[in-house]
Each structure stands twice: as C-alpha cells, then as structure tokens.
Amino acid sequence: MPGGRLTQQERQRIAAGLTDGLSYAEIARRLGRPTSTVSREVTRNGGPGDYRPRSAHRATVQRARRGAPADPLDGTPDGTPGGTVDDRIVELAVRSGMPRMMARVHVDLLLSEDGRRTAADLVRRLKVSPASVSVAVNSLVEHGYVRRERDPLRRRDVYVVDDEAWYHSVAISARQTLGSARAAQEAAETLGPGSPVGQRLLKAGTFLERVVGDMQESADRWRTLLR
Known part of the structure; x- marks a missing residue:
C-alpha cells in the first residue's frame, strides 16, 4: 500500500471517481489508500461537489512549504477524531x-x-x-x-431535524432490514430449505427477522424519551 502524500495523478483519479459517483471507500480501494486519506483530501479541498485536483495539489504543496501544522481531522493519539x-x-x-x-x-x-x-x-x-x-x-x-x-x-x-427523527430513522432501517430478511426466507423456500444454500439463507433471514423485531420493539418502548 503506498504511503506519503497523494500525487497529482492520484488526485486526478479521486476527481474522476467523485464524478462517477463512487464512494470514498471505493476510490480508496482503487488507489490502494486508506478511506480516511481520501475523505480528508476531499474535505480539505472543497468537498465532493467542488473538488479540483490541480488546486488541491497546489494547496498541499503550499502548506508543506509553510510547514503547516497537522490537520485537526487527523485525530488524536487514542484514535478519536480531533478538531471542532x-x-x-x-x-x-x-x-x-x-x-x-x-x-x-x-x-x-x-x-x-x-x-x-x-x-x-x-x-x-x-x-x-x-x-x-x-x-x-x-x-x-x-x-x-x-x-x-x-x-x-x-x-x-x-x-x-427534531427529536422524533431518531425514531423514524430506526423504523426505516428496521423496515429495510426486514425486507432483506423476508427476501432471504423466500429464496430459501424456492431453493429448498433442506439444501445447504436454503439452510444458510433461512438461518440468515430468521436471524435478521428476530433482530429487527427486537430493535423495533425497543424503539417503540423508549420513544417517549424523545418527546
């Protein structure tokens, strides 16, 4: 995996990846870099919608010449993010x-x-x-x-954004996960619950269904804390 500062070619590849709608993780994978390196690079230089590789490269060179201090987003020694x-x-x-x-x-x-x-x-x-x-x-x-x-x-x-938003986000996530669980169970029935693949899918679907049920029940029980 390469180390050190990003090269101008790598910055151009980051810009191309952003244009193609790739995630930071996918761009980082293609570069062989940590995802945090790509996310910090883009954040420092205008964000996904305004990232310009040449400007970013010039700004990095100028910071190096000035001996600029470490970026606060690089984090603290214990691994927690720094900054504001x-x-x-x-x-x-x-x-x-x-x-x-x-x-x-x-x-x-x-x-x-x-x-x-x-x-x-x-x-x-x-x-x-x-x-x-x-x-x-x-x-x-x-x-x-x-x-x-x-x-x-x-x-x-x-x-x-209000307090109830937290409840709604949990409820939406639960519905989406429940959809995946039901799809796995239906696929298990189609393939045969006695087959190795069917058993694997049935176990996964049942597990997700139970977890989602517990999550939704807990969200309903503690919803009053948000009111």
Missing part, C-alpha cells in the same frame, strides 16, 4: 458508514439552534455546491434523519 465538535461528530458518522457530505449536512442541522435550514443556508454555511446539498438532503430524508417542510410564504423547502 462539528468535525468530530462528522468523522464519527463517516466512520460508521455515512457519506461525508450527508454527515456534514446532518451535523449542521443537528447543531443549529432550531434544527432548521434551507438549501441556500446549507450551501452558504458548508461552502459546497447546491447539487451536493441536494443529494445529501434527499438521502437524509429517505433514511428518516430529516424531514422536508414547505415554506408557503417564500415557496421554498425547509429541512428539519
């Missing part, structure tokens, strides 16, 4: 599998006073393109982390 509260929460969300732009939008909403932002607010605050914000908020709405409201006076959408 926003940075730390975003890094933890990315490590758990959330795309970085989606995490940045979500955290900005979470830390806002009233939990409300327009798309224009997010573009201005995060300094990214409207297209990047649009993709991120659509994913957040789809997964239940954020809801969309319409401002009738200004004829624009407002994105809102």
